[in-house]
Amino acid sequence: MKKTLLFFATVAMLAACNSKPKQGAGETPPNGTPEQIAGKIISPDAITGATYDTIRNLQLDKKQAVEMVYNAIKDAKVFYIATVENNEARVRPVGMVTFFDGRIWFHIGKHKAGYQQIEKNPNIEVALTAADGNQWIRIRGKAITEDNKALTEMIFKDNSFLQKAYNEENGRVLGNFHLKDAIAELPSGSGTVAVHF
Numbered sequence: 032m033k034k035t036l037l038f039f040a041t042v043a044m045l046a047a048c049n050s051k052p053k054q055g056a057g058e059t060p061p062n063g064t065p066e067q068i069a070g071k072i073i074s075p076d077a078i079t080g081a082t083y084d085t086i087r088n089l090q091l092d093k094k095q096a097v098e099m100v101y102n103a104i105k106d107a108k109v110f111y112i113a114t115v116e117n118n119e120a121r122v123r124p125v126g127m128v129t130f131f132d133g134r135i136w137f138h139i140g141k142h143k144a145g146y147q148q149i150e151k152n153p154n155i156e157v158a159l160t161a162a163d164g165n166q167w168i169r170i171r172g173k174a175i176t177e178d179n180k181a182l183t184e185m186i187f188k189d190n191s192f193l194q195k196a197y198n199e200e201n202g203r204v205l206g207n208f209h210l211k212d213a214i215a216e217l218p219s220g221s222g223t224v225a226v227h228f
Contacts, residue, residue, distance in 0.1 A: 096228035106162035114148035172213030
């Protein structure tokens with residue numbers, strides 16, 4: 032009797048795992064159905080059953096878009112930058128972002144593995160928690176590394192503690208990069224919006 036009940040319970044669980052979850056009204060995954068997105072995957076998230084939120088694209092000129100993204104992220108304390116090394120994901124915290132010359136700049140020491148990974152494969156993603164601590168922001172794009180003396184001087188002037196970490200004595204150099212062909216997913220009152228910059 033116990034074996035029969037165990038058999039039927041197992042069959043019921045397998046059937047539940049393979050059934051298509053119901054989608055709520057207005058829930059449409061991006062770029063088509065889940066089957067179109069992931070081939071054999073039945074639901075957007077087979078583990079949690081979560082569905083995709085519709086992401087609206089905001090149509091802004093580049094200057095407006097950059098300012099909107101910078102204003103959304105400037106007060107964050109930590110940014111997590113994801114890179115790739117030997118076909119494996121790498122994520123590290125970075126603590127500074129700057130608006131300079133109409134661009135959003137991130138900074139990481141040139142001696143660090145993260146900077147070297149960016150130079151080998153510039154496709155990165157940055158994740159952070161919005162300043163209110165309740166919502167996530169993601170930014171992806173192609174990192175453009177650039178030596179910019181005026182930017183570096185401004186960084187050291189505004190953050191004098193960095194001069195101890197990056198100087199001629201220890202040979203460490205602060206690296207700077209901005210993003211090209213970037214998309215930021217920002218929280219809004221009506222859901223997530225995508226901002227291209």
